[in-house]
Amino acid sequence: xxxxxxxxxxxxxxxxxxxxxxxxxxxxxxxxxxxxxxxxxxxxxxxxxxxxxxxxxxxxxxxxxxxxxxxxxxxxxxxxxxxxxxxxxxxxxxxxxxxxxxxxxxxxxxxxxxxxxxxxxxxxxxxxxxxxxxxxxxxxxxxxxxxxxxxxxxxxxxxxxxxxxxxxxxxxxxxxxxxxxxxxxxxxxxxxxxxxxxxxxxxxxxxxxxxxxxxxxxxxxxxxxxxxxxxxxxxxxxxxxxxxxxxxxxxxxxxxxxxxxxxxxxxxxxxxxxxxxxxxxxxxxxxxxxxxxxxxxxxxxxxxxxxxxxxxxxxxxxxxxxxxxxxxxxxxxxxxxxxxxxxxxxxxxxxxxxxxxxxxxxxxxxxxxxxxxxxxxxxxxxxxxxxxxxxxxxxxxxxxxxxx
Numbered sequence: 001x002x003x004x005x006x007x008x009x010x011x012x013x014x015x016x017x018x019x020x021x022x023x024x025x026x027x028x029x030x031x032x033x034x035x036x037x038x039x040x041x042x043x044x045x046x047x048x049x050x051x052x053x054x055x056x057x058x059x060x061x062x063x064x065x066x067x068x069x070x071x072x073x074x075x076x077x078x079x080x081x082x083x084x085x086x087x088x089x090x091x092x093x094x095x096x097x098x099x100x101x102x103x104x105x106x107x108x109x110x111x112x113x114x115x116x117x118x119x120x121x122x123x124x125x126x127x128x129x130x131x132x133x134x135x136x137x138x139x140x141x142x143x144x145x146x147x148x149x150x151x152x153x154x155x156x157x158x159x160x161x162x163x164x165x166x167x168x169x170x171x172x173x174x175x176x177x178x179x180x181x182x183x184x185x186x187x188x189x190x191x192x193x194x195x196x197x198x199x200x201x202x203x204x205x206x207x208x209x210x211x212x213x214x215x216x217x218x219x220x221x222x223x224x225x226x227x228x229x230x231x232x233x234x235x236x237x238x239x240x241x242x243x244x245x246x247x248x249x250x251x252x253x254x255x256x257x258x259x260x261x262x263x264x265x266x267x268x269x270x271x272x273x274x275x276x277x278x279x280x281x282x283x284x285x286x287x288x289x290x291x292x293x294x295x296x297x298x299x300x301x302x303x304x305x306x307x308x309x310x311x312x313x314x315x316x317x318x319x320x321x322x323x324x325x326x327x328x329x330x331x332x333x334x335x336x337x338x339x340x341x342x343x344x345x346x347x348x349x350x351x352x353x354x355x356x357x358x359x360x361x362x363x364x365x366x367x368x369x370x371x372x373x374x375x376x377x378x379x380x381x382x383x384x385x386x387x388x389x390x391x392x393x394x395x396x397x398x399x400x401x402x403x404x
Contacts, residue, residue: 021056024048028064033072033095036128039135042088049084061087071095092139101140104133108158112165119170119193123162123186130158130182158182169196 027048031041045064052060061084068076075094081087108129113122133154141147159182163174166189173192179185230239236248243249 021059024052024056024060025063027051028060028067030067030069031072031091032070033068033075035095035135036131038091038095039131039138042091042139045084045088057084060084096135096139101133101136104129104136105157108133108161111161113167119166119186119189122165123182123189126158126162126165127182130154155182159185162186 025048027044029041029044031037048060049057061081064084064087065076065081072091072095076087076090079090081090108126111122111126111129113119134151137150137154138147141150159179162182162185163171163179165171166174170189170192174185174188177185177188179188231242232239233241233243233246235243235246
């Protein structure tokens with residue numbers, strides 16, 4: 001009595017006898033070592049070996065080696081293979097996917113449609129990533145039950161990534177259609193893309209027929225390209241005006257004139273007076289008190305108001321009581337031979353630096369204060385000076401009560 005195993009062996013042998021070798025050889029296609037064709041080549045060879053008999057398997061193995069081309073043939077020629085299992089593992093290790101399963105999954109999830117990329121091109125990239133994942137899953141799993149579940153999960157993931165990677169308008173349209181497969185979603189996206197291109201073409205033609213006027217920006221200043229550069233003053237070196245209209249030049253000229261007039265007035269009114277320390281002098285012929293302070297203008301203060309001091313004449317000096325005293329015991333004022341009393345009456349700044357004229361367009365002859373004639377200065381000689389003022393040592397002696 002034959003067992004079930006014997007029946008299966010007899011059925012296989014009978015099936016093998018029915019398939020000739022020429023039929024089995026049709027399963028084997030050429031392989032050049034590309035990764036895209038590796039999975040299909042290995043699957044076809046597996047199917048051929050399952051249908052081949054034990055006597056046909058060595059012949060089928062040699063035929064597979066003959067179908068290798070290019071780099072696959074070069075890699076397989078350096079080794080000897082005794083079975084199809086050895087050759088299959090070698091081909092997977094040499095020409096299989098170099099990336100890890102996690103890397104392939106990440107490439108699928110990050111797929112996005114590029115700005116200048118059509119839906120067809122984008123779908124091919126997604127399908128290529130899916131095919132690499134399915135190849136990796138198929139080669140790594142030998143159990144048929146687990147393989148089908150993983151393949152269906154990868155297909156659903158690829159469909160979701162494809163829809164989310166489309167442009168916003170096409171993606172919204174495809175999600176409304178709720179496709180069930182990647183192929184269906186691709187067809188819907190392509191149709192929507194064509195519709196949008198048609199609408200854009202009609203809109204562009206309408207705009208060409210009715211062109212809109214070019215918008216003019218308001219409030220934009222019009223610059224004159226032929227505008228002359230701003231003038232630069234030759235006096236203050238600032239742009240925007242010329243030397244004739246220079247405010248700084250006008251200010252400096254007025255200041256120089258005021259300094260010159262002030263120096264002239266002081267020299268003519270103060271006569272021989274020297275700036276002295278603050279003291280009080282009562283003149284017999286005038287009922288007022290003069291405070292001779294250290295003022296650069298040599299002015300007197302009378303009743304809270306400032307005015308020019310009265311000149312001291314020889315008649316005034318004649319009324320001051322004098323006493324004989326040794327000239328070496330009193331303070332004295334030495335008059336050098338070349339000393340001009342009017343020079344000391346000027347402002348110290350004006351005495352060291354006389355007023356200058358800085359105006360190149362309005363030259364004026366500035367008179368040196370030292371050269372100003374003194375209308376009130378008498379000739380200092382023995383005839384005009386009283387004998388009690390004449391001293392061989394050129395000293396004027398005054399009573400002590402008037403020197404304080």
